[in-house]
Amino acid sequence: xxxxxxxxxxxxxxxxxxxxxxxxxxxxxxxxxxxxxxxxxxxxxxxxxxxxxxxxxxxxxxxxxxxxxxxxxxxxxxxxxxxxxxxxxxxxxxxxxxxxxxxxxxxxxxxxxxxxxxxxxxxxxxxxxxxxxxxxxxxxxxxxxxxxxxxxxxxxxxxxxxxxxxxxxxxxxxx
Numbered sequence: 001x002x003x004x005x006x007x008x009x010x011x012x013x014x015x016x017x018x019x020x021x022x023x024x025x026x027x028x029x030x031x032x033x034x035x036x037x038x039x040x041x042x043x044x045x046x047x048x049x050x051x052x053x054x055x056x057x058x059x060x061x062x063x064x065x066x067x068x069x070x071x072x073x074x075x076x077x078x079x080x081x082x083x084x085x086x087x088x089x090x091x092x093x094x095x096x097x098x099x100x101x102x103x104x105x106x107x108x109x110x111x112x113x114x115x116x117x118x119x120x121x122x123x124x125x126x127x128x129x130x131x132x133x134x135x136x137x138x139x140x141x142x143x144x145x146x147x148x149x150x151x152x153x154x155x156x157x158x159x160x161x162x163x164x165x166x167x168x169x170x171x172x173x174x175x
Contacts (some may be wrong), residue, residue, distance in 0.1 A: 003068035010061040017057075021045035022103060025110035032114065042107055049100030052093060 020027075022045075024038035048055055065071065 001068075003064050004070070007061055007064035007068055007070070010064060014055070014057045014061065017041065018045070020108075025107045025114075029110065030120075035111070035114070038043055039111075042103065046100050046103050049096050049103065052096060071148065 020038065021041050024034070024041065028035045028038055045054070
């Protein structure tokens with residue numbers, strides 16, 4: 001009973017890992033720091049596919065199946081569980097290479113988009129930082145600029161937000 005649950009849990013873990021490898025870049029679009037986990041998993045998945053290796057989870061799962069008194073299977077997880085669902089029987093080496101290349105291309109496009117988007121954000125931030133108008137605390141025009149920046153601040157209302165009705169208007173000093 002316990003061995004059965006462990007074997008089934010390994011199948012679910014294996015399947016979740018494959019989904020994460022295949023579609024994790026889409027999650028990285030929303031949560032960019034997830035790339036630190038996804039990229040190593042992606043490299044592993046591509047290496048397994050292109051190298052023709054069997055994932056180490058497969059023999060572990062087979063051992064737990066045998067320990068539970070069930071039949072094991074030969075071949076890899078994808079060949080045994082996924083291919084019958086998605087692809088015709090008889091996974092060939094050429095199909096494995098195509099799967100690996102599809103992973104590489106799809107994820108390469110998504111990560112390429114992320115790199116370009118990040119570069120644009122950094123470029124925009126760099127332009128804003130170089131513009132005195134956008135620097136925190138006002139411009140770098142010396143004491144006069146600091147006085148102007150301080151005079152342009154509006155007090156907060158009782159709710160903690162800026163309100164034009166409570167703004168203090170100070171006359172500009174000449175000079």
